Amino acid sequence: MSTPNLRELSVNGLWHNNPGLVQLLGLCPLLGVSNSAVNALGLGLATLLVLTCSNIAVSLVRGVVNTAVRLPAFVMIIAALTTCIELLMQAFTYELYQILGIFIPLITTNCVILGRADGFASRHNPLIAAYDGVMMGLGFCAVLVVLGSLRELIGTGAVLANMHLLFGPIAAGWTITLFQHHEGFLLAILPPGAFIVLGLLIALKNRIDHHLAERARAAVQPQAPSASRRVRVTGVID
Amino acid sequence: MALPEISRSMLRNGLVLALFAVVTVGSVSLLRQATAERIHEAERAAQFRVLQEILPPDSHDNLLLDSTRDVQHPLLGYSSPLPAYVAMRQGVPTAVILQVLAPDGYSGAIHLLVGVNADGRLAGVRVVSHRETPGLGDRIETGKSDWILGFTGTSLQEPEPSRWAVKRDRGAFDQFVGATITPRAVVRAVHNALQYFDANRETLLATDALQPAPEDALERPESVREPARHSRAGSDAASDHLPANQPHVQDGASR
Numbered sequence: 001m002s003t004p005n006l007r008e009l010s011v012n013g014l015w016h017n018n019p020g021l022v023q024l025l026g027l028c029p030l031l032g033v034s035n036s037a038v039n040a041l042g043l044g045l046a047t048l049l050v051l052t053c054s055n056i057a058v059s060l061v062r063g064v065v066n067t068a069v070r071l072p073a074f075v076m077i078i079a080a081l082t083t084c085i086e087l088l089m090q091a092f093t094y095e096l097y098q099i100l101g102i103f104i105p106l107i108t109t110n111c112v113i114l115g116r117a118d119g120f121a122s123r124h125n126p127l128i129a130a131y132d133g134v135m136m137g138l139g140f141c142a143v144l145v146v147l148g149s150l151r152e153l154i155g156t157g158a159v160l161a162n163m164h165l166l167f168g169p170i171a172a173g174w175t176i177t178l179f180q181h182h183e184g185f186l187l188a189i190l191p192p193g194a195f196i197v198l199g200l201l202i203a204l205k206n207r208i209d210h211h212l213a214e215r216a217r218a219a220v221q222p223q224a225p226s227a228s229r230r231v232r233v234t235g236v237i238d
Numbered sequence: 239m240a241l242p243e244i245s246r247s248m249l250r251n252g253l254v255l256a257l258f259a260v261v262t263v264g265s266v267s268l269l270r271q272a273t274a275e276r277i278h279e280a281e282r283a284a285q286f287r288v289l290q291e292i293l294p295p296d297s298h299d300n301l302l303l304d305s306t307r308d309v310q311h312p313l314l315g316y317s318s319p320l321p322a323y324v325a326m327r328q329g330v331p332t333a334v335i336l337q338v339l340a341p342d343g344y345s346g347a348i349h350l351l352v353g354v355n356a357d358g359r360l361a362g363v364r365v366v367s368h369r370e371t372p373g374l375g376d377r378i379e380t381g382k383s384d385w386i387l388g389f390t391g392t393s394l395q396e397p398e399p400s401r402w403a404v405k406r407d408r409g410a411f412d413q414f415v416g417a418t419i420t421p422r423a424v425v426r427a428v429h430n431a432l433q434y435f436d437a438n439r440e441t442l443l444a445t446d447a448l449q450p451a452p453e454d455a456l457e458r459p460e461s462v463r464e465p466a467r468h469s470r471a472g473s474d475a476a477s478d479h480l481p482a483n484q485p486h487v488q489d490g491a492s493r
Contacts, residue, residue, distance in 0.1 A: 035372070065258075069251040073258045080262035084269050091273040094280035155373070162381075186373040 004124075006131055013135030019112040020143030020198075021205050026110040029103050030144060031194035035155070038162045040148025041141070042096045043103055046085050048137030051113050054078045055121040055133030062122045074117045075108070082108045096165040112140055143201070150197050153178060155189035285451065289323055289335060291380070292353035292362035298325035298332055305448040313434040315339030315347070315427060321451045322442065331443040333361050336435070340427035344419045345369045348378070352431040356443060359396075363389040363428055375420035385412060385421070394432050402429040 019025045029047070033039045057077045065073045086104045089097040097104065107113070116136055121129035153159045157179035163171035187193045282303060289302045306321035314320075316339050323335040333355045340348040348368040353361035363386050365378050377383040388411065403409025404422050413421045435442060 065254060066247075066251065068247070069255050072255060076255075076258045076262045080266050083266045087266075087269050087273045087277070091276035091280060094277075094284050098284075186371070189372045 004128070006128075009128070009132050010135050013132065013137075013139040014142065015139070015205075018139040018143060018205075019136055020140050020147075021202050023112070023115070025112040025115060026140060029106060029110060030140075030147065031191065031198065033100060033103050034144055034147040034151055034194055034197075035189045036152045036162070037145060037149040037160050038096070038165055039099060040144040042089075042093070042166050043100055043107075044137075044141030044144040046089065046100075046104060047107055047110060047112070047144075048134070048141050050078065050081050050085055050107050050110075051116060051137040051140075052130055052133035053081050054113055054117055055129040056126050057081070058117040058121040059124060059126040059129035065122075070118065070122065071114075074114060074122075078113050078117065079108045093166060099165070112136060147194070147197055147201065150201075151188045151193055154185050154197075155187075155193065288351060288364060288366060291364055292335055292351060293325050293333055297361075298327050300324075300326045302335070304450045306451045307442070307444075307448055309336070309438075309442070311434050311438075313430040315341050315430070323451070324443065324445075324448060326445065329445065331445060332356050334435070334442050335361075336431050337366075338427050338431045340423040342419070342423045342426070343368060343370055344375050344417070344423075345371065348420070348423060348427070350424065350427055350431075352428055354432065354435045356439075357393075358432070358436060358439075359391055359393045360389045360428070360432070362387070363424075365424075370420050371417070374414065374417040377414050377417070378420060378424055383414075385414070386424070388412070389428055394429075394436055 013019075017023060020030055026047070029043055033043045054074070054077055058074055061073070061077075082105060085107070086097070089100075089104060116133060120132050124132070149159050152161065158175050158177040160174045160176055163174040167174075188197065286303060293302065302323040302325060305324045305326065307324060308319040309322045310316065310319040314336060316337065320337045322337065324331055325333040325335070333353055335351055335353045338350045338352045340350060346369045348370065349366040351364045351366055353363070355361050364380065365386065368376070368378065370376050370378065378386050380386060397410040401408070401410040402425060404411050404413040404418060404425055406413050406418055407422070409425065411421065411425050
């Protein structure tokens with residue numbers, strides 16, 4: 001298997017093969033905890049950490065485990081890592097741990113993690129696997145945070161409320177109120193809002209991709225020979 | 239004796255999996271031991287913060303977390319005994335914080351802490367957890383509105399017993415625009431807690447046989463067996479949840 005270059009991995013994780021917007025993996029936590037920015041960031045970071053560590057661990061043991069028992073072995077690694085994260089969150093961010101509740105243990109069942117473990121980490125060296133884990137995790141985390149912030153903003157008129165649950169007392173004043181006397185558009189915070197906002201985000205991503213492809217095609221037509229380099233440059237904007 | 243190929247691979251795979259189980263379980267239990275102390279502290283700190291909101295530190299000189307007594311009564315809503323926290327100053331009990339369950343919230347039970355001063359007046363009420371609708375019923379939280387602070391200073395006599403209800407039921411307490419069931423449930427639960435306190439004042443405020451609170455003293459309602467929900471009339475349910483973007487109508491007045 002060819003070694004993918006780092007740039008390709010980043011673009012894949014963050015944009016072209018984004019777990020939240022393109023692969024649509026891990027939708028349960030994505031929709032479940034994205035009702036505020038702090039919840040989204042908390043679970044996003046936890047997922048990022050589990051994903052990176054599980055990629056490294058799976059990559060390290062890829063010579064030991066054969067194909068017949070690889071899935072149970074990977075699941076054991078992921079479950080153990082998730083439990084570790086859960087214990088750490090309980091110890092250091094207790095209130096956030098209580099709010100996220102069942103969604104922390106559910107990280108184990110996030111298909112992004114098993115998918116990357118089986119599909120990528122088990123075939124690459126630990127460094128590359130770790131980098132892929134970070135990029136995929138960042139892509140997932142970014143979608144979660146954007147979704148959480150949008151829903152919080154539309155639903156309550158403010159973003160970044162209760163950030164002190166994650167960052168301690170310094171973050172107490174981080175709340176940004178954009179609409180002072182906003183009555184709150186409840187739909188955004190309720191579960192249907194998660195589906196609607198995610199749908200709009202996917203539509204927006206497709207729109208941007210379409211637009212970029214159009215521009216690339218327009219750039220190719222007038223002067224075909226020198227165009228290839230420009231196509232690449234415009235193609236990786238994210 | 240050479241094993242057949244298939245048994246050899248089964249044995250090998252089994253051993254690999256067993257090794258994985260040992261390593262993963264081992265690392266989890268190591269971390270568990272390492273964080274146990276810290277988690278214990280975090281749990282106590284979280285409990286302490288909530289209790290302190292009702293009874294500020296200068297109102298008592300004992301450690302609330304170490305002076306509890308298990309209580310259970312139908313008026314409190316819980317089906318299992320839960321600790322009540324006794325506050326004292328110079329050995330004299332000044333207040334008690336009861337854990338109370340309002341079983342008839344709009345979406346399940348509401349877990350409350352009700353602080354009652356020795357003279358029967360409320361020291362304060364706080365919501366520990368609930369599943370009320372965001373934006374409507376969740377105004378019982380202190381972070382969302384000051385409504386729940388309105389209980390402070392009230393007692394069984396003040397307002398008079400017939401006025402222990404929301405305004406819509408000709409009582410003394412505000413309801414929320416678009417949500418009547420939630421405040422109604424909280425008012426009823428607080429009133430029940432006061433009645434329980436009134437009937438059991440001596441036992442509650444006794445200074446003997448106090449014990450430290452267990453770590454999970456402030457249970458979340460999900461983990462407590464919930465009493466059956468009260469059935470509610472259709473008109474109530476309709477008025478409780480207005481569509482989010484509809485202009486708010488002052489209910490009660492129009493009916």
